[in-house]
Amino acid sequence: MVNPEVTSRRRVLEAVEHRQPDRIPIDFWAVPEVYGQLREALGLPDDEAVLRRFGVDLRYYKGPALKGQEHVRPPGGVVQDHWGVLRKAATISGTRRDGTRYAWTYKHLLKSPLAEFTSVAQIERHNWPTADLWDYSEVKARCQEIKDAGYCVVAGADRLDRTAQLKPAMYVRGTEKFMADLILDEAVAECILRHISDYYLEYNRRFFEAADGMIDIFFMGDDMGTQAGTWVSPEMYRRFFKKRFAAYCELAHEYGMKTMYHTCGNVAPLVKDFIEAGLDILQSLQPQALGPQLAWLKREYGKDLCLQGGMDIQGVLPRGSPADVADHVRSRAQILGQGGGYIFGTAHNLLPDTPTENILALVEAYHTYGKY
Numbered sequence: 306m307v308n309p310e311v312t313s314r315r316r317v318l319e320a321v322e323h324r325q326p327d328r329i330p331i332d333f334w335a336v337p338e339v340y341g342q343l344r345e346a347l348g349l350p351d352d353e354a355v356l357r358r359f360g361v362d363l364r365y366y367k368g369p370a371l372k373g374q375e376h377v378r379p380p381g382g383v384v385q386d387h388w389g390v391l392r393k394a395a396t397i398s399g400t401r402r403d404g405t406r407y408a409w410t411y412k413h414l415l416k417s418p419l420a421e422f423t424s425v426a427q428i429e430r431h432n433w434p435t436a437d438l439w440d441y442s443e444v445k446a447r448c449q450e451i452k453d454a455g456y457c458v459v460a461g462a463d464r465l466d467r468t469a470q471l472k473p474a475m476y477v478r479g480t481e482k483f484m485a486d487l488i489l490d491e492a493v494a495e496c497i498l499r500h501i502s503d504y505y506l507e508y509n510r511r512f513f514e515a516a517d518g519m520i521d522i523f524f525m526g527d528d529m530g531t532q533a534g535t536w537v538s539p540e541m542y543r544r545f546f547k548k549r550f551a552a553y554c555e556l557a558h559e560y561g562m563k564t565m566y567h568t569c570g571n572v573a574p575l576v577k578d579f580i581e582a583g584l585d586i587l588q589s590l591q592p593q594a595l596g597p598q599l600a601w602l603k604r605e606y607g608k609d610l611c612l613q614g615g616m617d618i619q620g621v622l623p624r625g626s627p628a629d630v631a632d633h634v635r636s637r638a639q640i641l642g643q644g645g646g647y648i649f650g651t652a653h654n655l656l657p658d659t660p661t662e663n664i665l666a667l668v669e670a671y672h673t674y675g676k677y
Contacts, residue, residue, distance in 0.1 A: 313362035317457035318521065321563050321586060321611045323646040329638060329675035330362040330457075331668070332613060332650035338409050338657045339664070346661045359668045363648075364456040365524065366448055367463055368512055369439040387434040387466075389418035390476045399658060402624050407657035417479040425496045431477075433500045436508040441515035448519035459565065460512065461524025467567075468505045468553055469527035470498055470546050471536060477501075487541060494545060502549040506556060513560040522565050522586065523557035525550075530570020532594050539574050547578050554583030565613070569653060573598045580609045590615035590641075591652040600640050603647075612641050613648035616667065622651070623658040627666035634670035642675065649675060 311327050319326040333356060335343075340352045349355055356364070371387065383393050395413035400406055422428050451458045461467055474483045474497050486494040513520065529536055529546075537545070554564045565586040566579060571594040579587065587610050590599060599615060616622065621633045634649070641647040649671045655664060 312455035314452065314455055314457045314521065317362050317648065318563075320645055320648055321522075323608065323611065323644065325645040325677040328677060329642050329671070330648045331360055331671050331675070332363045332648055333359055333361045333668075334651055334653065335655040335664075336409060336411075336657065338407070339655045339659070342407075342657065342661055343664065346665075360672060362457055363459050363522075364451045364454075365459045365461055366444075366451060366520075368460060368466075369441045369444055369515070371438055372440050383415060384412065387438055388473065388477050389432060390414065391416040391418075401658055401660045403660045403662070405660070409657045414476065417475075417477055417482075419477045419497070420479045420482060422493075425492050428493060428496045428500075431500075434504055436504065436511050439508065439511070441511055444512060444515035445517045445519055448516050452519055452521075457521050458519060459522045459524050460516065460520045460562070461526070461565075467524070467526040468509060469525060470501055470549055471527050471529060473501050474498060484536070487537065487545060498545060498549065502552065506552060509553070509556055513556070513562070516560075518561065520560070520562050523553075523560075523562045524565045524567070524588075525553060526567035526588075528567075528569040529575055530568055530572040530591070530594060532570060532591075534571050535574055536570075539578065542575055542578060547582055550579070550584075551582035558583060570594045571598070573602065576602065576606055576610070580606065584610065586611040586613055586648070588613040588650065589652050592617040593619050603641050603643075607644065607646055611646045611648065614650045614652050615641055616649070616651040618651050618653055618655060618659070622655065622663050622667065623660075625663065627662050630663050630666040631670040631673070634667060635674045638674040645677075 316326040316328070317330045320330050340355060343355050347355065347358060349358060383391050385391050392412040393415050394410055396408055396410045398406065398408040419428055419431060448458050478486065478497055483494065483497065529542070557564050563585040564583060565588055566584050567588040569589050569591050573595060576587065590612060592599065592615055603612065615637045617633060621629055
């Protein structure tokens with residue numbers, strides 16, 4: 306039975322400790338357009354009201370704000386972020402399974418600032434971001450508000466500045482060129498990764514100091530997998546990425562936090578390395594990439610990792626019926642939820658191609674099948 310005296314924060318932390326709380330904790334990820342369709346459908350005033358209506362147990366604090374302007378804005382509607390990456394808004398539209406129309410806008414990468422560089426010396430001269438760019442003065446108060454409301458405090462910036470290695474390297478260098486660097490010019494690859502990790506370690510150290518113990522979970526995100534496998538071999542992961550990922554985890558543990566890591570794709574060959582580096586919670590569990598390996602991950606690593614996600618946003622949620630969605634949730638609860646150590650969630654943000662009735666069926670099924 307659900308115990309009304311159990312706070313969301315306690316529920317999550319018990320799951321992370323591989324115990325069975327009153328029910329499987331619920332996380333909820335969606336793009337702004339989906340929140341808009343839910344607010345309209347449910348007659349709710351804001352996104353927080355949606356989360357409360359759904360019984361969501363985690364709250365994400367995106368971190369300090371950039372000092373001054375949020376972004377430099379060159380002419381032509383192009384946005385330059387603090388990495389020097391240029392992006393421009395792009396809109397995708399279509400028709401949902403139920404016949405209703407949708408549109409979704411995102412920031413499309415236009416130019417990588419290191420794309421034309423040919424030497425380590427040029428890369429060293431790039432205007433790399435520093436931790437001084439951010440205003441940390443409101444961090445503790447904002448985290449305290451979440452904690453006082455009874456929710457689990459998750460510290461994680463938005464997807465353009467979420468602590469990572471591979472993705473920012475792809476942003477600043479370009480995907481093809483950075484992947485080539487890993488094979489053909491290790492000095493360039495190492496230089497880029499060193500600058501990225503040095504920045505994140507110092508930024509996060511200041512972030513954690515400012516939070517003063519108010520953060521429960523440190524959230525990172527770096528898509529190390531593709532639909533069919535990993536971006537890099539396990540040997541290449543260990544050579545280039547593992548030591549820096551371990552440094553991120555170690556820093557968070559020094560401040561008493563659990564570590565959560567989002568990665569899309571089939572990363573099964575890397576999970577043991579993630580654990581050895583200090584990971585506590587593995588997020589995404591992309592079903593169409595992992596397939597039957599979901600059950601294997603629970604059997605093999607369920608005592609070492611809390612698992613989070615596993616709901617299919619590629620097929621079941623956008624194209625299935627509400628009954629299909631409920632069956633999907635039931636199967637995830639049976640495969641991943643037994644014995645604790647699992648948090649309900651979608652494999653990534655819900656997109657506007659998902660009918661509202663399916664989202665409501667998803668949340669109802671969370672509460673129906675998540676009881677211990």
